Amino acid sequence: MNRRLLLATACLALLAVTSGCLGIGTGPIPEDRIDSDPAADYAWETDRTVHVTIQENTQFRTVMSLNGSEPTVELFRRDGFGGTNPLPVQSVRYRYPNGTVLTGSEIRERGGEVRQTREETIVELPSGEPQNGSALAFTSEGTPKRFTLPTYADGTYEVVLPPNREVELPVFGQVSPRNYETERDDAGQVHIVWAEPVTADTVSVRFYLQRDLYIFGGVAALVVAVGIGGLLYYRRQIQRLRQRRLEMGVDVETDDDEFDDGPPPGMR
Known part of the structure; x- marks a missing residue:
């Protein structure tokens, strides 16, 4: 009986942790994460609403243009069961229309916040500051050879693949939604561009190395x-x-006519 009680208690504790009921991992994100340097400069000068650069280590850098209509930005991933999980972020930056860039801790100093709940990561923008024409940038984690992200903002999108990655062959590469174009920069990297506003809930890219x-x-x-x-x-x-x-002598061929004695008795 004690074993059953212990097992039931352990299962309940595991369920509570996995479902986020204990609040583990929620609250303000540490400053060493949100203030860390990105792997490369953010693409602030993009002419797309959302610009994503996928790195070779499966992380990706995102720059999202803001229109000033919302004081917060909610970042999440869908879990496949109708719910959401918080998108892990680091190297958070906020850029004013005049080009001034704030780190994550400086966002907090100006009345903003970067925190995580059980369902999403919330970036509260600096209070009392103009937002129209500003931008938010962050680095997050992806999976090898596949990028998937909800369309947080309405508008145009661009995804830059790591060097030597392709999407041309249907069996190995796949892009959704379909109304996209591909371009190559001077370094030969593939840019996937949705020049028209994306209406799908998710942007997804499956790519491959040429050596694959x-x-x-x-x-x-x-x-x-x-x-x-x-x-x-x-x-x-x-x-x-x-x-x-x-x-x-097992498979000796014989002539069937040689043993043909005619019809059975009574049939002649």
Whole structure:
């Protein structure tokens, strides 16, 4: 009985932690995270509403233009069960229309906040400051060879792939929504651009390394070679077995007419 009670208590505690009921990980995000330097400069001069640069370490840098209509920005990911989880952020920056950039702690000093709840990460913008024409930037975490992000803002989008990544082949690459164009910069990196306002709930990109095609081709060729080799070996074994049976007189062909005695008795 004690074991069952202990097991039930442990399961309840695990459920509480995984569902966020204990509030673990909520509250203000530490300053060392929101003040950390991004891997590279943010693309402040973008002419898109949302500009995303995917890094080779699967993290991505985002610059989001603000129109001044909302005092807060809510960042999240959908969990697939109708709910949301907070988007982990670091290197948070706020840029005024005049070009002045604030770090995460400076946002707090001017009346703003960067905090996390069980469902989302909330960035409260500096109070009493003009927002129209300003921008918010942050770095977050992604997954290898795939980028997915809700469309937090209405407008145009641009996603820059890491070096040597492609999306052209349908089996390996996929982009959603479909009304996009691709461009290449001077360094050869692929830019996926939605020049018209995105109305979908999510922007999703699956991409691949060029070398992935060679690896897949090599594996496919190996599988075909093994299959052909197995088939030839099987046929050779069948032929050997047939020859052995012939030598033993098992498979001697006979003329059916030689043993044809006509119809059965009573049918003549």
